[in-house]
Amino acid sequence: MRKEFYDMRVRIVGTLFTLVVLFFIVAPFQKFTLRMLEGYSGTPQLEKFLPPSMLNKLKEWDFYINSQWYGKNFGQIVPIVGIIMAFPLFAREVENGTIAFLLVRKNRKQVFINKFFSGLISLWFILLFTGLLPIFYSFALNKDYQYLAGIKFTTQSLFAGLLWFCITLFYSVIFDDQVKPLLAGLSTLAITTVAGMLKPLKFLNTYTYALGNSIFLRNSIDFKYTFGVIILSLIITLLAYGIFLKKEV
Numbered sequence: 001m002r003k004e005f006y007d008m009r010v011r012i013v014g015t016l017f018t019l020v021v022l023f024f025i026v027a028p029f030q031k032f033t034l035r036m037l038e039g040y041s042g043t044p045q046l047e048k049f050l051p052p053s054m055l056n057k058l059k060e061w062d063f064y065i066n067s068q069w070y071g072k073n074f075g076q077i078v079p080i081v082g083i084i085m086a087f088p089l090f091a092r093e094v095e096n097g098t099i100a101f102l103l104v105r106k107n108r109k110q111v112f113i114n115k116f117f118s119g120l121i122s123l124w125f126i127l128l129f130t131g132l133l134p135i136f137y138s139f140a141l142n143k144d145y146q147y148l149a150g151i152k153f154t155t156q157s158l159f160a161g162l163l164w165f166c167i168t169l170f171y172s173v174i175f176d177d178q179v180k181p182l183l184a185g186l187s188t189l190a191i192t193t194v195a196g197m198l199k200p201l202k203f204l205n206t207y208t209y210a211l212g213n214s215i216f217l218r219n220s221i222d223f224k225y226t227f228g229v230i231i232l233s234l235i236i237t238l239l240a241y242g243i244f245l246k247k248e249v
Contacts, residue, residue: 001118004089004119004188008119011085014127019077019130020075020130022074023133023137027069027137028063030058030064030242031182033064065134066149066215070134070157070215071212074131075212076210078161078164079206081126081161082163082167083167083189085119086120086172086234087178088178088182089116089169089172090113090244091175091180095176095178112240112244112245116237120162123165127157128156132151135150149219152221155221156209156210156221160206162229162230165231167185167236170237170240173240173244
């Protein structure tokens with residue numbers, strides 16, 4: 001598994017660095033954001049999307065960080081992080097011709113387990129660290145923050161990332177180059193998001209879950225959707241495992 005982490009080092013560091021930078025673009029500028037929005041107050045176009053009541057809510061640190069970080073920036077990137085961490089896991093080995101060498105040293109079951117768990121551990125490390133950043137930041141600056149909310153948002157992000165990791169892992173198993181799994185993962189994300197805008201298919205829009213809508217509306221994790229995500233992720237992973245065991249290399 002050490003080799004897997006070594007191969008992912010650039011993606012891990014690059015993704016983590018990008019998310020941390022993004023957080024520090026959002027978190028320290030609450031007052032600046034408010035001054036900028038207040039400068040446009042009275043504009044009909046702005047008030048249509050940001051009524052005065054919402055502007056007043058943004059003055060509260062809890063609402064500002066939850067809406068601007070979890071409900072906007074971080075939440076939108078979670079599925080993409082899952083895709084980034086999974087797309088080259090198997091396809092890269094086939095593309096580079098190193099898969100046969102791996103299978104000489106270890107059986108297929110060991111190879112699959114090592115790649116799956118190294119990728120998942122890396123993904124969850126990134127999401128845990130950046131998901132809990134508002135808690136660390138609020139504590140360090142002595143800001144009044146409901147830490148339990150941050151934990152709930154982070155928990156949902158872990159499972160949203162898991163789903164897209166497993167979907168893209170499946171593509172990485174069936175395709176023989178790195179570009180196709182990446183494009184397939186992003187295309188699936190786009191298609192399900194657009195399809196989820198239709199009321200009968202709204203469950204397909206995983207962004208509703210990743211952005212933590214249930215936490216904003218009911219202050220609760222969406223346990224039904226989480227259970228569905230776990231079951232679907234398990235099914236997709238088992239399918240990928242079965243294909244990998246029989247795939248010619």
